[in-house]
Amino acid sequence: MKGKTIDHLVADLYAGRISRRTFFKYALATGLSASSIAAILTSCRPSPTAAPTVAPTQPPAPTATPEIKLPDTLNVLLFSHDADIQQAKGPAFEAKYKIKPTFETVVADDHRDKIISAHRAGASSWDTLPLWATVVQEMAERGWLVDLTDYVEQTLLKKADDLVSGKALFQAAAFKGRIYAVPDKVGGPILMWNTELLQKRGLDPEKPKEWHKTKYSINEFVEWAKECTFEEGGVQYWGFADQWGEQVAGTFHQLIQMYGGDSFDMTKNEPYGEPIMNSEQGVAALQWMVDLLHTHKCIDPASLTYDWVFDFTPGYLGGRVAFIITWPFVTHVAQDPEQSAIVDKNAFAPNFAAETSATVEGTEYQAISSYAPHGPDAAWLWLEHMSSYDMMKLQGLQSGWAPIYKSLLNDPEITKAMFEGPVIAQSLEYPHQGYFTPDSTQWDEILRGEIHAALRQEKKPKEALDAAVEQIKAMRASSQ
Amino acid sequence: MRRLRFSGPTWGDPEGANRPKGGAAGRLPPSIGPLERRKRRLAYTFIFPALLVITALYLVPTLVTFVVSFEPAKMDPNIVKVFDPANLRQLSLDNYLRSFQDPVWRKAVGNTIWYVIVVVVLSISFSMVTALVLNQSFKGRGFLRALILIPWAVPPIVNGTTWGLVYHADIGTMNGLLRSLGIIHQDLLWLGHPRLALLAVITATVWRLIPLVTLLILAGLQTIPQEIYESAKVDGANAVQRFWHITVPNVRMVLLTTATLLTVFVTKAFDEIWALTEGGPSYGTTVMNLWTYRQAFDFLRFGYGAALAYILMFLTGIVVVANFIIRRRVEG
Incomplete structure (x- = not known):
């Protein structure tokens, strides 16, 4: 050239x-x-x-303008949890570009193994891939994804003002300043509570809606959780339940940001960031978790063994837990009489605040494999199509997966079906770093181990976080 | 009491007429005829497709993994390029040496040894009891023998998931059962503490292995002629004496083989642990195979993962060789 x-x-x-x-x-x-x-x-x-x-x-x-040669088909891999809505975008794509998308689904638990193994072998059956931010980083570092910066700058970023979080929406999809993926849904954990249970304990069920705007409402939350922890008729009620098993680092990230700190200084040692979770704010965050478990005893202790959303939601949906912090789609599950005993008794809002409210990035993406069998051009057309305003509107109307445009999240037509949309948008206006780096899985493992040691009271929070920082640095040194 | 061992005629060769006799008379003739050569060619022809598949799907990956085990961390991520001369020049023993400094790997080795010993001992003990019961004559024995196979028919990952529901701290049946029996008053976090979690994982594994081991031991028990037990009874031996002096010596080769098989199976354990705890909490249930997998596919340290896989293979090989030596001594 x-x-x-x-x-x-x-x-x-x-x-x-x-x-x-x-x-x-x-x-x-x-x-x-x-x-x-x-x-x-x-x-x-x-x-x-x-x-x-x-x-x-x-x-x-x-x-x-002779037409360039585009393939007749395109292989699109999708997460099984949102496959229905992504596939619903297929007919319009086929009609528009005369390219028939062939969809394959993968369950979230298997998807990383499947994609990584294929790319490690230097091949991909799929043109486009569904990804989490962590995997975007890992794959981009290894050259397994197509650099989409130029495309994105000319399309989606032109409408950045209307994107949830603006340009920052692409922060977790960027590696060394280049963009490698396009978001297909946004979200982050939000606070949910059982209004009936709160009323029963003499608490105002409307008040938690304002907590995200109130500094140190986190303390009031603890008092309320204590009030809602009781035993009645042989049934144990808990003020709070969370997933503090494998996902405990996510909770810690929310809390450290609430206290005004950060787990990593992402401006240093790019793209890995510098671990700084042993700061004053980090210690306060972990101490809060330890106190909740051992001093206030108002969190279901089984939270330590809950790894994913459906481990700890049965208690909440069964009416035995007052508060949870979880993914917004649970608001829909709570309204399903077949799965929930708290239909019309579930309220939600952005998380409570210390210095500020905060959540963690839960955006999911689609990207183009470097080994895309039909080449990147048709694959880009799919990404552009599935993230277009019209298709995102369809997504908002037909599914519980939040569109990436603010105006859609607040669109009355959409909020009729997707009632949690405005709360998601509001929630993501607060700090929501997920600290995604190419070695996230490794430091997450270390941090989790140390947080658990503190939660089991084998270490003090400061000791645990100091040890985590030390181990993360050592791990990185050994990987060089 | 003298140990009684059954050494009856071999099936299909009651007089032992076709057994190799040793010495010159027992050897094959030095040359083979055209018919034999044709037969051998035919045999090789039949074997070839299977050999080809095994080479492509097993030996080639094994060889590639061996080379990968010497890769430095920052190697080309595409495995196809592993044999590039530039890559080959970077190979070193670093991954193998690193294993000595990896605290989680050392913990995993300890967990594996503990896990293997407990699972093998418990599986064989429970299975021996089950096999002895199923070796008796009673109504419904056939049905019970079929029923006991069910846990073995369940895939390990399904077994792990099912036990996950049993151990679930909130809605699990284990806590429900113990509460209803009045044994506990507060739910136990079965998977929340490293030691308790390891115990939970061991239970799930033993549950799945009991049917297989029972069948193996039962097959051994059925080769012991009833006459030996009857004559021991006449001699005044009680049930315990008959068990230790007749049953155990006669099934000891079966037990040894079973113990070896189990050791190899359990050393490679993965599915149940993955489904139940993914190695947690705090690496309490991380065994060697799990840590190997995590290095390669969670942390994408393919070189280190491959090195750990070879160390695991080497250690498993030691068990197999030890079994071979012990068998020779026992048989001798």
Whole structure:
């Protein structure tokens, strides 16, 4: 490509000798304006119905735009938990681009193994992949994902003002300043409570809605949780239950941010960050957890063994737990009479506050494999399509998975079905770092071990967090 | 009392006429005829497809994994490039040496040894009792023999998940049962403490292994002629004496083989532990195989994971060789 002029690139693109992505990359390098690139690329779309992502400034004559060769099919891997809604976006995609997407699903527990094994072997059966932020980092570091920065800047980031969290929505999908994935849903754990149980204990069920705006409402929360911990008729009621098993680091991240601290200083040692969770705020966060368990005794102690959402929600949905902090979709489960004894008794709001309210990033993404069997161009069309405003509206209307646009989360038509939408948007306005790095799984394991040692009172919070920082540094040193 | 061992005729060769006699008369002739050669060619032809599949699916990955075990951490992430000369130049023993400094690996070795000993001893003990019961004549014995196979028919991952529900701190049947019997008044966190969790995992594994071990021991018990027991009874031996002096000596080779098989199976344990605890809490149930997997597929340290897999294979190999030596001595 060296020495090529813009004219050569345009000619190559029209002749199908280079892909749209390659054209994009080199056109930017040669100084062609972004809008001109978009105009040229738009003219190469296979279907006349394809909507331009940005307004073309110099639309080329239709007769002079031979179509580039796109495949007939596309292999799309999806998480099983949201496969229905992603597949519902398929017919519109096929009609628009004449590319038939073939969907395959994978359960969340298996997905990382499946994807990592394939890419380790230097192959992928799928063009696009569903990913969590951790996996985005791991795969991007190993060169297994297509760099989408140029695409994203010209499309989604043009509408950044309407994106939940704005440009920061792509923070966890970025590795060394480049973007490798497109969000397909947003969310973070929020506070839920059983209004009937609160009333029964003489507490105002409307008050927790204001806690996120009230500094140190975390203390009032503890008092209320204590009040709701009691035994009646042989049934044990708990003020609070959470997943402090494998996911305990997530709870700690929320708390440390509530106290105004950070688990990692992400501005240092990029992209790994510097572990700083043994700060004053970190110790306060962990001490709060220890006190809840051992001093106030108002959290279900089995929380230590709860690894995922459906481990600890049975107690809540059964009406035996007053408060939980969990993923927003549980609001829908709580309204299902077949699964819940608290229909119409479940309220929710952003989490309570210490210095501030906080949550953790729970955004999920789709990305393009470096080994995409049909090439990255058609795969990008899918990502662009599935994240488009119309498809996100469909997602908001037909599923419990939150769209990535603020205006949709607050759209009255959508909030009729997705009543938790405004709370999700509100919740993500507070700190919500997930501290995703390429070695997240390793430091998460270390941090979890030390938090558990503190929760079992084998170590003091400060000792545990000092040990965690030391071990994380040692682990990183041994990985170099 | 003298130990009585049954050494009856071999099935299909009652007089032992076809047994190799040793010496020159027992050896194969030095040359083979054309018919034999044709038979051998045919045999190789039949074996070839299986050999090809085994080579492609087992030996090649084994070889690749061996090379990968010498990879440094920052190697090319694409395994296809592992044999590139540039990559081969970087190979070293670092991954093997690192295992000596890995505290979790050392803990995993300890957990594995403890786990294997307890599971093997408990499985054989319970199975021996079950086999002795099933070796008696009573109505419904056939049905009971079929019934006992059910836990073995359940895939290990399903077994682990099922036991996860049994141990669930809030809705688990174990706490419910113990509460209703008045044994506990507060729910126990079966999977919340490292030692209790290991005990829980051991129970789940033993539960699944009992049917297999029972069947193996039962097969051994059925080869012991009833006449020996009857003559021992006439000699005044009680049930315990008959068990120690007739049953055990006659099934000791079965027990030895079973113990070896179990040791190898259990050393490679993964599914139940993964489904129940994923190695936690605080590495309390992390065994060698689990840590190997986590290094390779959770932490993406493929080189170190491969090295641990080879160490595990080496240690399992020692058990197999030890069994071979012990068998030779026992048989001798």
